[in-house]
Amino acid sequence: MKEKKINFKKHLFIFITALFIFVSGFILSDQLFQKKLNKLMEIQENLRIDILSSETQFSILNQVSCENLDESILSQELYEISKKLNSIGGSLGEENPDFLRLKKFYSILEIKHWLLLQKASQDCDLDITSIIYFYDKKKDCPKCSDQGYLLSYFRKKYPFLRTYSFDYQLDLAPIQTLKSIYNLKKELPIIIVNNDVYYGFKTKGELEEIIGKYVDLEESTTTESGFY
Amino acid sequence: MTTTPIEIIIYISIFLGLYFAILTLVTLFENRKELYKKKRKDYPNVCLIVPAYNEEKTIGKTLNSFLKLDYPKNKLEIIVVDDGSRDRTFKIVDGFRKKNKELELKVFRKRNEGKYTALNLGIQNTKAELIGTVDADSYLDSKAIKKITAYFKDPEIKAAISTIRMDSNKGILSAIQNAEFLIGSAFIKKAFSFLGGINVVPGPLSVFRKEVFKEVGLYRDGHKTEDLEMAFRLQKRNFKIAHAVDAIVYTTPCITFKSLFKQRLRWRRGILLNIKDYPELLNPFKHGHLALLLLYGLFGFSATLFISSYAIFKIINLAWGKFNHLWLINFDFSQLLADISFSFPNIKPILILGFFSLLAFISYILIGKRISFEKRSVKKDSFCFIIFYNFLSAFWWASAIYVVLFKKDINW
Numbered sequence: 209m210k211e212k213k214i215n216f217k218k219h220l221f222i223f224i225t226a227l228f229i230f231v232s233g234f235i236l237s238d239q240l241f242q243k244k245l246n247k248l249m250e251i252q253e254n255l256r257i258d259i260l261s262s263e264t265q266f267s268i269l270n271q272v273s274c275e276n277l278d279e280s281i282l283s284q285e286l287y288e289i290s291k292k293l294n295s296i297g298g299s300l301g302e303e304n305p306d307f308l309r310l311k312k313f314y315s316i317l318e319i320k321h322w323l324l325l326q327k328a329s330q331d332c333d334l335d336i337t338s339i340i341y342f343y344d345k346k347k348d349c350p351k352c353s354d355q356g357y358l359l360s361y362f363r364k365k366y367p368f369l370r371t372y373s374f375d376y377q378l379d380l381a382p383i384q385t386l387k388s389i390y391n392l393k394k395e396l397p398i399i400i401v402n403n404d405v406y407y408g409f410k411t412k413g414e415l416e417e418i419i420g421k422y423v424d425l426e427e428s429t430t431t432e433s434g435f436y
Numbered sequence: 437m438t439t440t441p442i443e444i445i446i447y448i449s450i451f452l453g454l455y456f457a458i459l460t461l462v463t464l465f466e467n468r469k470e471l472y473k474k475k476r477k478d479y480p481n482v483c484l485i486v487p488a489y490n491e492e493k494t495i496g497k498t499l500n501s502f503l504k505l506d507y508p509k510n511k512l513e514i515i516v517v518d519d520g521s522r523d524r525t526f527k528i529v530d531g532f533r534k535k536n537k538e539l540e541l542k543v544f545r546k547r548n549e550g551k552y553t554a555l556n557l558g559i560q561n562t563k564a565e566l567i568g569t570v571d572a573d574s575y576l577d578s579k580a581i582k583k584i585t586a587y588f589k590d591p592e593i594k595a596a597i598s599t600i601r602m603d604s605n606k607g608i609l610s611a612i613q614n615a616e617f618l619i620g621s622a623f624i625k626k627a628f629s630f631l632g633g634i635n636v637v638p639g640p641l642s643v644f645r646k647e648v649f650k651e652v653g654l655y656r657d658g659h660k661t662e663d664l665e666m667a668f669r670l671q672k673r674n675f676k677i678a679h680a681v682d683a684i685v686y687t688t689p690c691i692t693f694k695s696l697f698k699q700r701l702r703w704r705r706g707i708l709l710n711i712k713d714y715p716e717l718l719n720p721f722k723h724g725h726l727a728l729l730l731l732y733g734l735f736g737f738s739a740t741l742f743i744s745s746y747a748i749f750k751i752i753n754l755a756w757g758k759f760n761h762l763w764l765i766n767f768d769f770s771q772l773l774a775d776i777s778f779s780f781p782n783i784k785p786i787l788i789l790g791f792f793s794l795l796a797f798i799s800y801i802l803i804g805k806r807i808s809f810e811k812r813s814v815k816k817d818s819f820c821f822i823i824f825y826n827f828l829s830a831f832w833w834a835s836a837i838y839v840v841l842f843k844k845d846i847n848w
Contacts (some may be wrong), residue, residue: 213724222462226454233789240783354764361765412765 245306248292252313286321287363289314290373302345312380318372319382325370337422340386341373342398348377351409355397358412366425442746443786449739450789456732457796460627464803467630471807472682473586480565480585482643483513485558487551489848491572492523494688499532501575502539506582514541515558516572520548525572551639551848552655552662559649567644569663570685574600574640577684584643584683594648594675597625597634598641598683599808608820609696610689612828615814615821618804619797622681626807629679631725635733637667637677641685648675660848661706668714671726681807697832702846704836707733737833744830797822 293314297307322338329336341359343352356373363371374383376396392398395407399415402422410418416425439447464471484502488495495516502514518526526545533541544557559567566585570576580598587596600621605614621638628634637644642663652673658665670677690696711718711730720727801818804810839846 214720214728218462219459222455222458225458226451229454229458229792230451230789233792234785237783237785237788244783354760357761358764361768365768 244292248289248310251289251292252310252317256317286314286318289317308378311375312378315374315378315380315383318374319386322370322372335423336370337368337402337419338370338372339419340400341371342376342387342392342396342400343373344376344396349396352397355399355409358410358415359399361412362415362419366419368423369419443784445739446743446746446786447789449735449743450786450793452732452735452739453793453796454789456736457793457800459631460624461799461803463627463630464623464807470630471626473583473589473680475582476586476589479508479511480588481511481513481563482507482566482568482581482585483515483558483562483564484568484570484581485555485562486514486516486570486572487519487554487558488516488521488525488529488572489519489548489551489554490521490523490525492521492525492528494573495525496528496532497575498570498572499529499536499541501578502541503536504578505576505580506578507585509538509540512540512581513562513564514539515561516541516543517554517557518543518545519551519554520546550657550660552657555662556654559654562646565646567646567649569637569639569642571639571641571687574685574687575603576641577686580641580683580685581643584641584680587678587680588643588645590676590678592676593645593678595637595642595644595670596678596680596683597629597637598685599625599679599681600638600640601684601686601808601810602689603686604689605812605814605817607691608824609691609693611817611820612825613689613696614812615801615817616825618808618810618814618817619800619821622804622808622810623800624804625679626681628725628729629677631729632676633726633729634677634679635667635671635726635730636664637670639663640687641683659706659709660702660846661710664703664706664710665713668710668717671717671723672714674723682809684808696828697835698847700828700832701835701839702848704737704832705839705846708836708840737829740826741830741833744826748827794822 293307293310297304297311301307322340325336325338328334339359339362341355343349343356346353359371359373363369374386376383376387376394376398390400390403390405392405393407397409399406399410399418401418406418419425486495486498491498499514499516502512505512516529518529526543529541529543533539533543542561544561546554546557555569566588568581568584584596584598587593600617602610602614602617605611625634639662648670652666652669652675655662656665667677690699711734717723718727718730720731798818801814801821805814838844
């Protein structure tokens, strides 16, 4: 039988073709991933410029700027970056140096945005509620993922809330400073609402009660972020 | 990028799947001018044996298809063996015989001893040059016998198999089976025939030279898969088996999950037990491509089992995570829409290579459709096959392994 016997030349050709297609799958994936990474870096760069220009605008115009300054776009951009960053983390791995570098940069942007908001709040006498959230890896803080989800839910339900999340273990000087300012213990998850610190997982009801101390949630749901 | 051990196993499966796809596609391309055989001028005597057990619902259609065959009636003999039916099968066949005297039709009635004994009784009672088997739940295309006998012009051909097509592709299960047979019975079997790797002579329609049964013996039980056992016996003797891709036989699809499960469990159990009985067929140095294809099949079912289990685990995990999140927000669906945002998934190589595999499956179905002249639309069939088949197949394999390991007997 001519074909029952194995034709090694034919199989070598098939092996090389299969290998070529297989490797091209990896190359294509790598190129698409690099594109995504570059896009993220571009967004981060734009955001840095946006924050700097807002700071500058705010400094120049001082009181007059209270009517013109709109940080909600920056806040939305920060949120978009956090989503992309999570996705990158899933691909590169949480310990990947490139990912950690991006995460540090993102954390710095968050702190800068928070500082800008604090200043705007003081200078323009605005009633702003900001939440700082510290989390850790799943194995060290199994409830952190659920807490993060709940805070995202609150962010969507109450658009005036500004939430900033930080990796408790991230080796970054500004984060260490934040930790020492609030004199934080390692009892994660940690939530700081308008300078008051809350330790441990908080359910939806508990979070509503906590935030309710600073703002009328029922009224705020209907008035979309109308403070600027 | 991080790659988990599970992903490595999936990559190996995908690579071997790609290898198999290229092997079959290249083989078909190389032999594209030999896909069909020209019809022969002479008409050999053909006997079609129909074993029947409680087939009152379908056998009428089978018998009627014999009347419409484009083959000289004086060269055709039909033998129906009623294997102890307890329904009206015998009455229907006998009534048909009396009404259609132009057909040479013999009916035998015996006590129920199994399909292979009914086939053997038919084989022992004919002198025809070519002997075909036809299942009583199947019916032949009018050209089927003309097409399949053409392959016997080559004296080396000892047996020829047909292309099985589903009678209907309505409903999800029928659609899945139709796509499955376009791949398995049309595309893959044609490629396998060029590689000398046909591993089954299916019951719906297979034709043999009479002397084959003298040389290798009659049918055996073959763990209730006599068509698989016979093919293995022919392959052991290096007999050449052709695939008449243009000889079409229609069969009734299983329309309930239970009947499909029973059938597939029997087939898969048969594969495992017959391979155990004929381990020498797995030796590539002796049986070349047949051994490679059988080994690939064994790997394929392990991979199906593994990947499907992993996918089910992932789906359950994801569903549980989503449920848990909803529970955390007290099922506040008002914010659910806000939660839905499209972010492009990470393009891991596994996703791209998985896409290549999907293209391979679609090409199998389309080529199978083309070479077997299927005219019905197969869009729904392909969709249902791609979504559900791996999971069903994994379930059938897992059940077959269970019944083999624990030596459980099964019914037809």
